[in-house]
Amino acid sequence: MSESTGKPTIYKGLVGVYADVSAISKVMPETNSLTYRGYAVQDLAENCSFEEVAYLLWEGELPNAAQLAAFKAETAAEREISPALHRVIREFPKDGHPMDAIRTAVSFMGMEDPETADVSDAAQRRKAKRLFAKIPTAIAAAYRASKGLEPLRPDPSHSFAENVFHLIQGKVPQPEVLKAFDVSMILYAEHTFNASTYTARLVTSSGAEMHGAITAGIASLKGPLHGGANEAVMHMLKEVGGPEQAEEWLSTRFDHKALVMGFGHRVYKSGDSRVPTMTKYAEKMAEVVGDRRWMETSRVLAAKMLREKNIHPNLDFPAGPAYYLMGFEIPLFTPLFVAARITGWASHVLEQAADNRLIRPLSWYTGLEQRPVPPMSAR
Numbered sequence: 244m245s246e247s248t249g250k251p252t253i254y255k256g257l258v259g260v261y262a263d264v265s266a267i268s269k270v271m272p273e274t275n276s277l278t279y280r281g282y283a284v285q286d287l288a289e290n291c292s293f294e295e296v297a298y299l300l301w302e303g304e305l306p307n308a309a310q311l312a313a314f315k316a317e318t319a320a321e322r323e324i325s326p327a328l329h330r331v332i333r334e335f336p337k338d339g340h341p342m343d344a345i346r347t348a349v350s351f352m353g354m355e356d357p358e359t360a361d362v363s364d365a366a367q368r369r370k371a372k373r374l375f376a377k378i379p380t381a382i383a384a385a386y387r388a389s390k391g392l393e394p395l396r397p398d399p400s401h402s403f404a405e406n407v408f409h410l411i412q413g414k415v416p417q418p419e420v421l422k423a424f425d426v427s428m429i430l431y432a433e434h435t436f437n438a439s440t441y442t443a444r445l446v447t448s449s450g451a452e453m454h455g456a457i458t459a460g461i462a463s464l465k466g467p468l469h470g471g472a473n474e475a476v477m478h479m480l481k482e483v484g485g486p487e488q489a490e491e492w493l494s495t496r497f498d499h500k501a502l503v504m505g506f507g508h509r510v511y512k513s514g515d516s517r518v519p520t521m522t523k524y525a526e527k528m529a530e531v532v533g534d535r536r537w538m539e540t541s542r543v544l545a546a547k548m549l550r551e552k553n554i555h556p557n558l559d560f561p562a563g564p565a566y567y568l569m570g571f572e573i574p575l576f577t578p579l580f581v582a583a584r585i586t587g588w589a590s591h592v593l594e595q596a597a598d599n600r601l602i603r604p605l606s607w608y609t610g611l612e613q614r615p616v617p618p619m620s621a622r
């Protein structure tokens with residue numbers, strides 16, 4: 244509370260506020276590093292599968308071979324979505340955004356889930372695994388329905404990454420592409436109290452269940468200041484056109500004081516821990532596809548942003564072109580982020596519920612003073 248104005252300190256955007264404790268991941272902006280349950284994210288990305296990382300986030304430890312096999316079998320068996328959800332998806336507006344489709348599908352899955360009202364830790368964990376398994380099926384079904392195509396059935400013998408490509412593209416790509424995709428899933432899996440994760444925790448804090456929290460998380464992730472930026476980055480790269488135009492294009496953005504998508508971060512001010520690994524794999528995709536234009540354009544933009552604004556790229560910057568080079572259409576990029584972040588969101592829902600206190604901050608009123616309600620004739 245300021246003594247002169249009587250106004251409390253307002254933490255707009257909750258900048259610099261520690262809202263709770265968490266044992267899931269740690270962002271260390273001073274060293275541009277990030278750990279999940281104590282493991283450096285780039286080590287996990289190079290050495291583990293996304294399924295291993297999902298298990299790690301939920302159970303706190305990496306799985307041994309038997310635990311991993313059981314986790315993969317359990318989740319692969321849950322990949323089908325119901326005939327009712329397929330019918331609902333077929334009714335979605337064809338030009339709706341795939342993020343709105345997956346948000347609606349997850350909400351519907353909550354209504355059909357056999358344990359929907361059970362907020363015990365065991366039931367919430369089972370619901371998280373069902374969401375992890377079914378989200379790619381729902382994303383793919385909605386995408387294919389929007390193109391007038393029949394959905395494809397998930398294949399339980401496929402890995403998580405193979406299954407995503409099979410469901411969306413109807414084919415499983417070469418191992419280098421699968422590895423790059425898996426790396427993107429691992430890097431996107433978790434990131435402390437970002438906007439969508441905090442949204443999921445806030446929903447959980449009222450005693451609400453897993454599907455409600457995840458539906459809200461998806462709504463938050465869609466925004467262009469958060470997950471929606473991976474789509475915006477690719478639209479931007481296409482608008483720039485190529486490396487030759489990049490310097491001039493960016494100067495015009497600077498003249499208009501416009502945001503440059505895929506740059507800046509609330510916590511990292513000298514580089515996002517995940518960018519070097521994602522850039523390495525995006526470069527590999529450019530080699531595989533034989534199209535260096537997007538990575539060259541990215542390199543020119545990033546160099547000028549750093550030189551003239553001292554602003555570094557965030558994970559969405561290399562993830563956008565990586566997904567494009569993997570053959571995904573741009574409106575699917577943020578839904579792919581959902582397929583990864585369900586792991587982090589669910590970990591936070593469980594952690595919040597295990598030691599809960601209703602999240603309810605205060606607002607400092609700046610509206611009109613109290614006044615009488617005038618009669619209708621006097622308005």
Ligand SMILES: CC(=O)SCCNC(=O)CCNC(=O)[C@H](O)C(C)(C)COP(=O)(O)OP(=O)(O)OC[C@H]1O[C@@H](n2cnc3c(N)ncnc32)[C@H](O)[C@@H]1OP(=O)(O)O
Pocket residue numbers: 256467468469470472501502503504505506507508509510554557558559
């Ligand atoms: C996975 C993720 O969600 S990562 C984030 C993805 N989002 C984006 O890429 C969208 C573009 N980036 C942004 O909008 C912002 O950097 C955010 C929202 C990510 C972070 O916002 P904040 O922490 O509030 O940063 P803040 O606004 O304080 O930025 C500091 C300065 O850098 C500028 N800045 C930050 N990001 C950018 C950018 N992308 N383009 C141009 N200028 C920028 C701000 O305008 C501000 O300038 P000022 O001091 O002259 O006003």
Ligand SMILES: O=C([O-])CC(=O)C(=O)O
Pocket residue numbers: 431433434436437438469509510557558
């Ligand atoms: O941490 C943030 O604010 C945004 C981010 O990078 C993420 O959610 O991965």
